[in-house]
Amino acid sequence: MSDVVTSLPGLEPTSALSVETVLSVRMWNEHLFSFTITRPASFRFRSGEFVMLGLAGEQRPLLRAYSIASPAYAEELEFLSIRVPDGPLTSRLSQIQPGDQVYLGRKPTGTLVADALLPGKRLFMLSTGTGLAPFLSVARDPEIYDRFDQIQIVHSVRRVVDLAYREPLEAKLADDPLVDEQAATAFSYVPTVTREPFHTTGRIDALIDDGTLFKDMPGEKHLDPETDRIMLCGSMAMIKDLAAKLETMGFVEGSNSHPGQYVIERAFVG
Incomplete structure (x- = not known):
């Protein structure tokens, strides 16, 4: 290097x-x-x-x-x-x-980072399409498992072939040299496909409403701003819809200077 x-x-x-x-x-x-x-x-x-x-x-x-x-x-x-x-x-x-x-x-930046979130028990990373990318990094960070008891990636795509990185995520990051042991019990992955037959087919907001989001997650079967922290990345429509939904549930958006209960990447959505 x-x-x-x-x-x-x-x-x-x-x-x-x-x-x-x-x-x-x-x-x-x-x-x-x-x-x-x-x-x-x-x-x-x-x-x-x-x-x-x-x-x-x-x-x-x-x-x-x-x-x-x-x-x-x-x-x-x-x-x-x-x-x-x-x-x-x-x-x-x-x-x-x-x-x-x-x-x-030469200068990386962004708000989809643990430092922009208040301490909590469960971290939900909700993504569509290539919005999965930053969560692949977060989920393989040993420090995230020190901050949260449970970590979950939700990936919503149109077709099954769009589920990039499906195998390592379904395997709970078993090949990762630093987080494999923690991920075995603390990590979960929820893929969902909206335009083809699949075992999970709802949009993310529907998975929240019907409880599917929580099937592999210990604790409450709903989102709680007291204990849950959320990252959103993907299509602008998804981010705006889910951010509005979270606000009505009492979640407050965070930033690097003022940590909150959920974060989005402002640079991508304006």
Whole structure:
């Protein structure tokens, strides 16, 4: 690992961007992919944060905010992305191969972090689509298991093939070298598919209302602002609907400066 890439041809680092090398690419389906890149030795982040990532543009770098999917201790950085048809960045990013170069922002940030939440007993991470990414990082952070008794990821997608990372999540992160023992008893995963037959087919708000969300979770079969903490990431519609629902239940949004009972990524929803 190195702090600045200066010898490789192609992209040039700047004061705000380092140049990193693609290490691996995985296509989950025709439009969903993940990839890993080199991690600068000085790059530090909190689980759940995002960073700017991109490629060269005609006049300036073409950048987009991406949540970091890898745990904070990993030597590589992992990202999950969807290819948007005719998207100026994702249409090109979906074609990257090992050995290619990408720009990486030097300053990760974000509010989907444990520090933005008040202490609690249960942590629910509610996601749609690629909104799963930051929760993959949070769920593999040993500190999160010190903060909460129970950790749950809920992932809502349209099709079964959109359930990226399903196998390790169903296995309760058994291959993780740092949290496998805690996750065996404290972690649960609820995948739900909205447009195809599956064992769970409701939207997240319906799973809350009918109690499905709590089938593998000890404690109350409803959300309680006294003990439960919630992170939301995914489609803007989901975030706005669920945030409004949580507010009516007495949950207060948190931030890095004022921790609360639930958090969203403001940078992504405006």
